[in-house]
Amino acid sequence: MHVTNTSAVVLQQVTKRFQNVTAVDAIDLDIRDGEFFSMLGPSGCGKTTTLRMIAGFEFPSSGVISLGGAHVEKVPAHLRNVNTVFQSYALFPHMTVAENIAFGLEMKNVPRADIKPRVDAALAMVQLGNYGARRPKQLSGGQQQRVALARALVNRPKVLLLDEPLGALDLKLRKEMQIELKRLQQEVGITFIYVTHDQEEALTMSDRIAVMNQGKLLQVGSPTEIYERPSSRFVADFIGEANFIDGVVTDIGTPYCTVRASNGLELKGMLQGTSSVGAAVTIAIRPEKLRLTVQAPENVSTLAAKVEQVVYIGSDTRLTVRLSDTITLDVWEQNIRSTLDRDAYWQRGEQGFVTWNPDNALILTA
Amino acid sequence: MTVVAPDETPLAHQRQQRRRLWLLLAPGGLWLLFFFVLPLLIVMLYSFATPGPTGDVIWQFNFDSYITLMGKDLYFNAYYRSLWVGLQTTVICLLVGYPLALYMTLAAPKQRNLLLFLVLIPFWTNFLVRTYAWMIILSNNGLINELLQMLGFAKQLLYPSTGAVLVGLIYGSLPFMVLPLYASLARFDFTLMEASADLGAGRWRSFWRIMFPLTVPGVVAGSVLVFIPTVGQFVVSDLLGGSKVDLLGNLLQRLFTRSNPPNWPLGSALALVFMFVLTLIVIIYFRTTTEEDR
Numbered sequence A: 001m002h003v004t005n006t007s008a009v010v011l012q013q014v015t016k017r018f019q020n021v022t023a024v025d026a027i028d029l030d031i032r033d034g035e036f037f038s039m040l041g042p043s044g045c046g047k048t049t050t051l052r053m054i055a056g057f058e059f060p061s062s063g064v065i066s067l068g069g070a071h072v073e074k075v076p077a078h079l080r081n082v083n084t085v086f087q088s089y090a091l092f093p094h095m096t097v098a099e100n101i102a103f104g105l106e107m108k109n110v111p112r113a114d115i116k117p118r119v120d121a122a123l124a125m126v127q128l129g130n131y132g133a134r135r136p137k138q139l140s141g142g143q144q145q146r147v148a149l150a151r152a153l154v155n156r157p158k159v160l161l162l163d164e165p166l167g168a169l170d171l172k173l174r175k176e177m178q179i180e181l182k183r184l185q186q187e188v189g190i191t192f193i194y195v196t197h198d199q200e201e202a203l204t205m206s207d208r209i210a211v212m213n214q215g216k217l218l219q220v221g222s223p224t225e226i227y228e229r230p231s232s233r234f235v236a237d238f239i240g241e242a243n244f245i246d247g248v249v250t251d252i253g254t255p256y257c258t259v260r261a262s263n264g265l266e267l268k269g270m271l272q273g274t275s276s277v278g279a280a281v282t283i284a285i286r287p288e289k290l291r292l293t294v295q296a297p298e299n300v301s302t303l304a305a306k307v308e309q310v311v312y313i314g315s316d317t318r319l320t321v322r323l324s325d326t327i328t329l330d331v332w333e334q335n336i337r338s339t340l341d342r343d344a345y346w347q348r349g350e351q352g353f354v355t356w357n358p359d360n361a362l363i364l365t366a
Numbered sequence B: 001m002t003v004v005a006p007d008e009t010p011l012a013h014q015r016q017q018r019r020r021l022w023l024l025l026a027p028g029g030l031w032l033l034f035f036f037v038l039p040l041l042i043v044m045l046y047s048f049a050t051p052g053p054t055g056d057v058i059w060q061f062n063f064d065s066y067i068t069l070m071g072k073d074l075y076f077n078a079y080y081r082s083l084w085v086g087l088q089t090t091v092i093c094l095l096v097g098y099p100l101a102l103y104m105t106l107a108a109p110k111q112r113n114l115l116l117f118l119v120l121i122p123f124w125t126n127f128l129v130r131t132y133a134w135m136i137i138l139s140n141n142g143l144i145n146e147l148l149q150m151l152g153f154a155k156q157l158l159y160p161s162t163g164a165v166l167v168g169l170i171y172g173s174l175p176f177m178v179l180p181l182y183a184s185l186a187r188f189d190f191t192l193m194e195a196s197a198d199l200g201a202g203r204w205r206s207f208w209r210i211m212f213p214l215t216v217p218g219v220v221a222g223s224v225l226v227f228i229p230t231v232g233q234f235v236v237s238d239l240l241g242g243s244k245v246d247l248l249g250n251l252l253q254r255l256f257t258r259s260n261p262p263n264w265p266l267g268s269a270l271a272l273v274f275m276f277v278l279t280l281i282v283i284i285y286f287r288t289t290t291e292e293d294r
Helices: A047-055 A097-107 A112-125 A141-153 A171-188 A199-205 A223-228 A233-238 B010-047 B064-071 B073-106 B109-124 B127-138 B143-150 B162-187 B191-198 B203-214 B216-231 B235-240 B248-258 B264-289
Strands: A007-018 A021-032 A036-040 A062-067 A082-085 A159-163 A191-196 A208-213 A216-221 A243-251 A257-261 A266-271 A280-285 A291-293 A302-312 A316-322 A328-334 A351-355 A362-364
Touching: A007 A047, A007 A191, A021 A047, A021 A191, A021 A208, A021 A216, A036 A047, A036 A199, A047 A062, A047 A082, A047 A159, A047 A191, A082 A141, A082 B191, A097 A112, A097 A141, A112 A141, A141 A171, A171 A191, A171 A199, A191 A199, A199 A223, A208 A223, A208 A233, A216 A223, A216 A233, A233 A243, A233 A280, A233 A362, A243 A266, A257 A280, A266 A280, A291 A302, A291 A328, B010 B264, B064 B264, B073 B109, B073 B162, B073 B216, B073 B248, B073 B264, B109 B162, B127 B143, B127 B162, B127 B235, B162 B216, B162 B235, B191 B203, B203 B216, B216 B264, B235 B248, B248 B264
Parallel strands: A036 A191, A036 A208, A082 A159, A159 A191, A266 A362
Antiparallel strands: A007 A021, A007 A062, A208 A216, A243 A257, A243 A280, A257 A266, A280 A362, A291 A351, A302 A316, A302 A351, A316 A328
16 A cells, blocks of 8 residues: 555645535545545535645635645646546547547647657556547547546646546446556555545545535544444444434443433443533444344343344345334344244344444444 | 338338438428529529620620629729628627627526527617617717717717728627527536646636637637628628728629619629639638538
8 A cells, every 4th residue: 555644635624615605614634645535425515626626626715725735725727736537527529539648748748759658558557558549429438437537647646536437337337447446546656536425435445535514524534434433423324324323321431331212221332522421412333233133142231122124135134123112223134044944034023132232332422 | 220110121111211301301492492593593694694785684695794704803802802801800700709608608597698688689670770870879979989079089080981891790790600609618518628727728728729629610600600691791881881892792782783784794793703702712611620520
């Protein structure tokens, strides 16, 4: 991995307002050199606006943006050493593939003799060696995507910005390109800033992920941190699936705290952040972290539950169990038992016991 | 993929399709035949006839009219002046129209419709009336001269003059330039300008390398729509030029109606030669501006 401790891009208190809408609200980010960094969030969360400010297409209303240590927040796009892969690819339709790729080098007055070998190398890098003479229109979506990548990377930018670049591709091609992108990024060692609303894509490719919502930065961390230790209910909900139980803190302990749910159940979990006795909180548990057993296990806190719904999806069985009048939980069981054992599968209406490791029950204050 | 009915051979199917095509083309074709091709042939016939002493036509065929045409500076000058005025009008319309069309494209949708409406509004008034309005605006006691006087400048002779003719022509043709340009620009993907900037091109270079080449179809359409009618104009030059600016149209009008006696064969020859020259110009223009692979 090429990640070092120097910063490629730093955002300090960056805010962008359009008329009276605040698209990006006082964001701080420190993106490291050589990192695959994703910005994840629902549409309208401000991730694309943030990317556009780094590219220079928008200027922040306030705040500081540095690229490689130099302040650039007022520098226009054509003078910044970053390149963008657009969601629509934005290939120049009146130029050939090779002319498209050469365009950036021409604009930087690279000597003519150097342009051709660099264009050829860029085409080879994205496995389009023989396509230089074609027009963008004559290529498939996936090929156009590769040309857009080559056109950006041929300039050897410090940072490559990608705005939902796989959004227009079908699922199979997306998966292929995800791997391809990750390979390219490791090969060239350039910092990638990747904007997506697809959580799976972000988890698969990123070294670190920033989760945004309504213009605010909610959490920055590795895919594991974001998934296993979400700092807020929004993050837990947006990335993967989670059960949420509202309650009030009744005991602050180490390592576990106790929360009383609305119906009086006492649940243990790990407190994320700080809280105090009596505060309203939410417990979040991923469905795959729950176990449903026929007999109550010993020495662990467990809750009686009734199976309400069984959905068999091959690798997993997805169960919905009811704990009380107001609380149901989703439980995902991997189908690891013998397929001949008829009793291995839960049936609707059966009684069981739900158990979890309190390490995996997160007490969220936001 | 073509689906062929089982009881139908591909050949019969093809024949049927061709028949349908002819049927669809018939109304337009007949119109062109009766109101364009036949009149043109009649004009051609006249151009080879001999002018009679009282303005009538004697049906003796020769090349006399064409020979007269080649021999006189008067006609050459009219061609030259018409083309020159047409070129100036076209270039100025393009220089004024492109930024205007661009501004319209970039405006918010509500404003855009209003601007489009404003561009079209002049068409609601008769062209002749609008040309008279220019006469009044440019006249000795008109709006511009009054303003000049108020600001302490001397009055200028603005009308009649070649400049006034040009102003009138540009004013009349501008919508024909703006609308095709607007159509071209509305289809232009402005993300391409961001991509261009992203790759290091400043605004001016992005314009010439990306936006302009991709809107050339609009430029070509607008230029032809302005140039062709302008070179044939005779009303504007007559009114705003005070009968002193002789464009080809004025010459033609005189030959057919006013000269003593009228000379239809010569007028026909003049018109045909000009048509030929114009067609040649337009073909060359299309060839040089349109990409071979489009």
